Amino acid sequence: MFLAWKEITFNKSRYALIIGVLVLVSYLVYFLTGQAYGLSQDNRxxxxxxxxxxxxxxxxxxxxxxxxxxxxxxxxxxxxxxxxxxxxxxxxxxxxxxxxxxxxxxxxxxxxxxxxxxxxxxxxxxxxxxxxxxxxxxxxxxxxxxxxxxxxxxxxxxxxxxxxxxxxxxxxxxxxxxxxxxxxxxxxxxxxxxxxxxxxxxxxxxxxxxxxxxxxxxxxxxxxxxxxxxxxxxGYSAQVLTFSFMIIFLIIIASIVIGIFMYVLTVQKIDIFGVMKAQGIPTSFIGMSVVGQTFILATLGSGIGLGLTLASAYVLPSAVPFAVNYEYFAIITGLTIGFALIGSLFSVRVIAKINPLQAIG
Structure with missing residues (x-):
C-alpha cells in the first residue's frame, strides 16, 4: 500500500485524471440512484x-x-x-x-x-x-x-x-x-x-x-x-426495473474503466516491474501494490462522487424526485470497489508473466 500511495503522489496529474473520471462516473451512479429511489418513493x-x-x-x-x-x-x-x-x-x-x-x-x-x-x-x-x-x-x-x-x-x-x-x-x-x-x-x-x-x-x-x-x-x-x-x-415496476438496470450497467462500466486504466499503466511500467523482479522483489508484493493502488483510486473516486451527490441533494429543488438512501449508497460503493479490484487482477496476471531478463532487455 505504501508503494501504491507513493506512486500516486509522485504522478499526481496522471492519477488525478483517473480519479476525475471515476468521480464523474460514480457521481452519475449515485445521482441516478437517488433519483430512482426518490421517484419510487413519490409513487408510494x-x-x-x-x-x-x-x-x-x-x-x-x-x-x-x-x-x-x-x-x-x-x-x-x-x-x-x-x-x-x-x-x-x-x-x-x-x-x-x-x-x-x-x-x-x-x-x-x-x-x-x-x-x-x-x-x-x-x-x-x-x-x-x-x-x-x-x-x-x-x-x-x-x-x-x-x-x-x-x-x-x-x-x-x-x-x-x-x-x-x-x-x-x-x-x-x-x-x-x-x-x-x-x-x-x-x-x-x-x-x-x-x-x-x-x-x-x-x-x-x-x-x-x-x-x-x-x-x-x-x-x-x-x-x-x-x-x-x-x-x-x-408505471411503478417499469421505473424501478429501468433505473435498476441503468445503475447496474454504470457500476460495471465504472469498474471496467478503472480496470482498463490500471492495465494500461501496468503495461507502461513493464520495464520497471522487470527491474524490481530482477532485484528480488516478489511478484506477490508488486501485485498487491497494484491491487492496493486500485483500491485507493476506486475509494477516492467513489468517496468524492458520493460527497458531491450528498451536496447536490441539499440544493436540488423540491420538485426533483430525489431521496438519499444510505444503504443503497453503501451497496453501490462496495460493488464499485469490489468490481474494480476484480478488474485489477488482469494487471496482476500481466505482472506475473513478466520475464525480468526480457524486460530489462
Missing part, C-alpha cells in the same frame, strides 16, 4: 404511511385503485381483519393564484377518509379537517407552490373550493401530492362520475396480524397484499 409514500397489510378493491378493477368502486357498506364482507379503513381516491386539478397574478394549475390526488381511522395522516402544521372541502395537504405543495394554511383553491371538476387547514409529510401517490379530506367531500367529487351511487368508496385498507386469515364474503371484492398493490401501480 402515502401507502407506506398506512402501515397496512392488504387492500380490498373491486374485483373488476384489476388491482388498480383508480378503476375501483365499491359500495361503502361492503366493508361488512371483510372477515378476519383487525382494522379496516374506508378509502376514497380520485385525482383532481386545482387552480392556484401565484405571486405573479397568473393562475397555476396543480394536479393532486384526493384521499377521502374517516378522520379517526388508522390511515389518517400525521399533522406537522395546522390541524386536521373538520368540515367538508377542508383538506390536509402534503408539505410539498407548500415547498413547490408556496401554499399556506387558509389558502382556498378552486377545483376544475366541480364548482367548489377546497381550503387547506393542515399539512402532513411523506404523502404522495403516483408522484402527485395527496390531499386528505372527509368521505363526504370525496362523495361530492366522485358523484360527478357516478351520480346514481353516492355512497361509494374506492377501497378498504386492512390491517391484520395474520393476513392469510382474511376472507371476503362478497365475490365482487378482491384482496391484494400491499406489496402486490404497490408493484401494480401504473
Amino acid at each position: 409514500t402515502s401507502i407506506d404511511k398506512w402501515s397496512a397489510d392488504a387492500i380490498v378493491l373491486s374485483d373488476e378493477a384489476n388491482s388498480t385503485i383508480n378503476m375501483s368502486m365499491v359500495e361503502s357498506d361492503a366493508i361488512a364482507a371483510i372477515e378476519g381483519a383487525d382494522e379496516v379503513a374506508k378509502l376514497g381516491q380520485i385525482p383532481v386539478v386545482m387552480t392556484s393564484q401565484a405571486d405573479t397574478d397568473e393562475e397555476e394549475r396543480i394536479t393532486a390526488t384526493v384521499f377521502g377518509i374517516e378522520a379517526d381511522s388508522f390511515i389518517a395522516p400525521n399533522i406537522i402544521e395546522g390541524q386536521t379537517f373538520t368540515d367538508d372541502f377542508e383538506v390536509v395537504a402534503d408539505i410539498s405543495l407548500q415547498e413547490e407552490f408556496d401554499l399556506q394554511i387558509g389558502d382556498q383553491l378552486p377545483l376544475s371538476i366541480i364548482d367548489e373550493t377546497i381550503t387547506i387547514v393542515g399539512f402532513t409529510d411523506n404523502a404522495k401517490f403516483n408522484v402527485a401530492p395527496v390531499l386528505y379530506t372527509n368521505l363526504a367531500t370525496f362523495q361530492a367529487l366522485r358523484s360527478l362520475a357516478n351520480p346514481n351511487a353516492p355512497d361509494i368508496v374506492s377501497a378498504f385498507v386492512v390491517r391484520a396480524e395474520n393476513p392469510d386469515k382474511i376472507t371476503l364474503t362478497d365475490d365482487n371484492l378482491a384482496l391484494y397484499p400491499i406489496a402486490e398493490f404497490i408493484n401494480n401501480l401504473p
